[in-house]
Each structure stands twice: as C-alpha cells, then as structure tokens.
Amino acid sequence: MNFKGLPETVSLFLCYKIMQEKLRIAIQTKGRLNEGSVRLMEEAGIHLIFGSRNLVSPAKNFPLEVLYLRDDDIPQTVAYGAADIGVVGENEVLEKKEPVEIIKRLGFSKCRLSLAIPQQIEYPGPQWFQGKKIATSYPGILNDWLAKHQVKAEIHVINGSVEISPGIGLADAIFDIVSSGSTLVTNRLKEVEVAVTSEAVMIRNQNLSAGKQAILEELIFRLESVQRAEGKKYILLNAPDDKIAEISSFLPGMKSPTVMPLAEKGWSSVHSVIDENDFWEVIGKLKKAGAEGILVIPIEKMIF
C-alpha cells in the first residue's frame, strides 16, 4: 500500500493504523455462492485460516476477516455494519431492500427470477395473474413486478420447493429462481415472465472508516487485476525487421508491442497481449505477415 504524495513517515504511520483495522467480509457458509466467494479470496492472494465450519475466519496475510452466513442474512449484516462488505446474489439485495451499495458485479451464480405457470395453460400476458395465487420465496420483488404491471394477485410465501406448489394445488403459479429451466420442466411448468436477472455481487456498508475503505480499495485493485487478465493471452513471436510495422498493427497490446532485436541480424522478437476471442483470427494474420515461432502463454494478473 502506498499513499501518493505523502512523506514516507506519514505513509508508514497510516499503513500501521490501517493494519490494525480489519475489513470484515460476509460470505455464504455453503451453497451456490460459497465456492465463487472463496475463489475470489484466493484470486486476491488472501489465505483464510479456517473453513466454513467456523463462524469467523481471519486471513493469514491480509487485514481481513471472513464471516460465514446464510445468504439471506448477508444484506442486513452489511447494512448494520456487523460486516463491512459481503458477497451475495443480487436477487437477495433486491428482495431485502437494505441500504447497502453494490460495488462490484462478480459474474458468477447467474440466474433470473421468473414467473412460471402450468405448461398446458395458454399465457395471454401479465393480466393472466389477476386474482391468482403465486407461491414464492421472493415476495418483495414479486410485489414490485405486480405493481409495475398493475396486477393484483395473492402472494403465498414459502421457503424451499416452491416449484411443487402448483402440482399439489397450493398455488396457480410460482415466482422463483430459474437457471437452466430444467426444474420447471420436471414440474410441468413453463417460464412466462422474467422479472429480474441476477449474479453474485459485492456489497458494502455505507459508512466505512478511512482505514477500512483503504483495505477495500486494495482488495478491489487485486480482484480487478485478475479479472482484467481473464480471456487475455501473452503472445511472443519472431519476425523479420521489415515486417514489424505490419505485424504490430495486428497487436494492440497494453500500450504497443515490445520489440527486441534477436541475435540473428534482421530479426526481432515481438511481445504483446491479445484477446482470446480474436485469437485464431490474429494468429492467421500474423503467419501470413511472416511471423515465426509464435508462443502463446496464459496471463495470471494484469496491473496497470
């Protein structure tokens, strides 16, 4: 950690103060968010001392402490400041309506919250739900959707196994998490409306101390360095000197390609970064332009 523009002694003092503080992050104990949340810590180079059998685990090498919780409790825990940040599904944030701020979308545990009805029913539009009984674990988001479409329906709140409700006569329809849709098919239901889409997000408490804020910035910096490297490859190749201008035009890199002379006169080594999506197209162009000995290497982190 460094503090730009501050004298070294002041910077050291601030570091010392910050190291006494710990950022507390709430993650899911077990379930669909746990693996992604733990992987996030690992990617940031943070090693946790205890697993989720404990309620709390300090980190070995970073001023951070993990609190293992049920996902339903994470928004409130962060809003009240018992945890400073948390990793949770956006659906829980929208449902609980706690005053927390989403600071980062994390790209895993992607799903949607949808309305589904029995397969044999022809669906004419949102008005179909007028006066119907809908089973859900997400009454808040469902209420918002019904209000938006000016539909009055009866909401039946149940926790777990929502999808069996129509089959056993407990409800006319359901409002639940859908990912592949296979659970709906098994229960002879069809998805007719998507209310919201969701993915894992990082949330924060609105009043963090300056020390905790600095630790959070360092954590985000590390995560972004890893995310930036995803889908990127490091490429090295040899090229005749008179082809370097053409070859460089296919390799934008982080700034511009690095070009270094080889021991063999008239040849250079060219290094750059390319996007995995453009990979084969770029390789084709490079070969055509006279590149030889092309090496492609994975990148772990990218720091600007």
Ligand code: ATP
């Ligand atoms: P807990 O015991 O912590 O309360 P839970 O049973 O409520 O867990 P999980 O099933 O582990 O929750 O799901 C956690 C989150 O993962 C959901 O809130 C949602 O954001 C996301 N999720 C749920 N189902 C899927 C799915 N099929 N595919 C992708 N993401 C999902």
Ligand code: MG
């Ligand atoms: Mg839950």
